[in-house]
Amino acid sequence: MSSPEQWTHPEPASAPAATAAKPTAEQVIAGLRATDQGDVNLVQLLTPEGERVQHPDFDIDITAEELRGLYRDMVLIRRVDREANALQRKGQLGIWVPLLGQEAAQIGAGRAMRPDDMAFPSYREHGIAWTRGIHPTDLLGIFRGTDMGSWDPVEHKFHPYTIVIGNQVLNATGYAMGQKFDGKVGDADGEATMCFFGDGATSQGDVHEGFVWAAVYDAPLVFFCQNNQWAISEPTERQSRLPLYQRARGYGFPGIRVDGNDVLATLAVTRWALEECRQGNGPILIEAFTYRMDAHTTSDDPSRYRLSDELELWKLKDPIERVKVHLVKQQWADSAFFESIEQESEALAVELREFCVNMPDPPPERIFANVYAEGNPVLEAQRDEFLAYVEGFAGGEH
Ligand SMILES: Cc1ncc(C[n+]2csc(CCOP(=O)(O)OP(=O)(O)O)c2C)c(N)n1
Numbered sequence: 115m116s117s118p119e120q121w122t123h124p125e126p127a128s129a130p131a132a133t134a135a136k137p138t139a140e141q142v143i144a145g146l147r148a149t150d151q152g153d154v155n156l157v158q159l160l161t162p163e164g165e166r167v168q169h170p171d172f173d174i175d176i177t178a179e180e181l182r183g184l185y186r187d188m189v190l191i192r193r194v195d196r197e198a199n200a201l202q203r204k205g206q207l208g209i210w211v212p213l214l215g216q217e218a219a220q221i222g223a224g225r226a227m228r229p230d231d232m233a234f235p236s237y238r239e240h241g242i243a244w245t246r247g248i249h250p251t252d253l254l255g256i257f258r259g260t261d262m263g264s265w266d267p268v269e270h271k272f273h274p275y276t277i278v279i280g281n282q283v284l285n286a287t288g289y290a291m292g293q294k295f296d297g298k299v300g301d302a303d304g305e306a307t308m309c310f311f312g313d314g315a316t317s318q319g320d321v322h323e324g325f326v327w328a329a330v331y332d333a334p335l336v337f338f339c340q341n342n343q344w345a346i347s348e349p350t351e352r353q354s355r356l357p358l359y360q361r362a363r364g365y366g367f368p369g370i371r372v373d374g375n376d377v378l379a380t381l382a383v384t385r386w387a388l389e390e391c392r393q394g395n396g397p398i399l400i401e402a403f404t405y406r407m408d409a410h411t412t413s414d415d416p417s418r419y420r421l422s423d424e425l426e427l428w429k430l431k432d433p434i435e436r437v438k439v440h441l442v443k444q445q446w447a448d449s450a451f452f453e454s455i456e457q458e459s460e461a462l463a464v465e466l467r468e469f470c471v472n473m474p475d476p477p478p479e480r481i482f483a484n485v486y487a488e489g490n491p492v493l494e495a496q497r498d499e500f501l502a503y504v505e506g507f508a509g510g511e512h
């Protein structure tokens with residue numbers, strides 16, 4: 115296993131000099147390529163063809179039952195994602211943020227967490243929510259505009275979705291520092307925090323501040339960057355000269371790039387990182403190298419800024435297909451198993467649809483609730499005026 119020390123040592127002479135003060139043109143080009151292609155340091159345990167491969171530092175013992183469970187997670191959450199996307203198209207949701215293609219990154223990371231660990235998501239983390247025991251129907255209100263998220267963040271140890279890019283990194287850093295101050299770090303029973311953000315978020319100041327604070331306080335924090343290659347229409351290579359995981363070195367903590375379409379590798383690397391954090395060796399950056407297979411949101415049209423052959427290429431690296439192929443090859447699952455998961459996913463989609471269509475509108479006074487811990491006369495006056503205005507529409511067409 116890697117030790118934090120090896121990551122804080124200066125770059126060995128033989129390593130690529132992409133961090134040198136003035137890189138050559140070839141180095142810049144190599145660096146740019148490495149931002150948008152997997153490089154030699156990519157940790158992979160299951161190839162796109164469904165072959166198990168070994169890695170010297172990260173390996174995993176997985177039973178047939180566990181792998182079937184990971185497959186089930188990914189199929190169900192993809193079905194939820196596709197259904198929610200369709201519900202937006204039917205006018206039942208105002209917007210939806212697809213996770214298509216990122217199922218392995220999220221299920222692998224989410225399943226590595228323990229119940230006492232805390233997670234801070236951005237807005238695409240439906241797969242992480244699933245692993246924290248949040249029912250997918252609880253995600254819909256945010257995207258219909260009826261609530262801000264209906265789960266209890268303390269009960270599920272899953273913070274509300276954050277739309278402000280990178281902001282949750284500060285929240286997570288503070289939380290993880292708190293775990294450290296509370297003495298919850300230092301042995302195998304320790305707690306850790308995971309923070310999820312995108313490649314684009316790494317250009318935000320909040321993320322860098324979080325890196326600095328987490329590093330100097332040895333916070334038990336796993337920074338989990340899903341590099342899905344795009345920040346809306348901005349490709350990763352326009353945001354960084356070097357692969358994102360290599361940035362960690364500048365802050366003095368380990369950075370690792372994992373195949374984010376490989377659920378086994380993501381699980382293994384995240385387990386390791388969480389374990390390091392529990393023991394007091396945090397923070398750690400994981401760059402999960404993946405691809406956003408759908409639009410940024412339902413308001414976006416990616417055909418305006420990227421070529422469809424890129425998507426075709428990534429379809430061959432589908433995170434679910436490779437697990438299915440492996441399960442079949444190993445004879446760890448038969449057609450009855452795949453059929454039962456299919457049926458379960460259809461039933462979940464029906465549940466989601468019925469819940470969404472029948473979701474009540476919140477009462478108009480709701481928007482004024484939970485603003486102040488105690489009452490506020492100005493807000494209350496505004497509320498009363500608004501309710502009187504709404505009341506004026508009662509009982510007829512206006
Ligand atoms: C502070 C801030 N600036 C800009 C935006 C608008 N915005 C929404 S999503 C997004 C791109 C984020 O890309 P990335 O971090 O790669 O995450 P992804 O959407 O790919 O998951 C931007 C710029 C925002 N929400 N917050």
Ligand SMILES: [Mg+2]
Pocket residue numbers: 312313314340341342343344345346
């Ligand atoms: Mg992105």
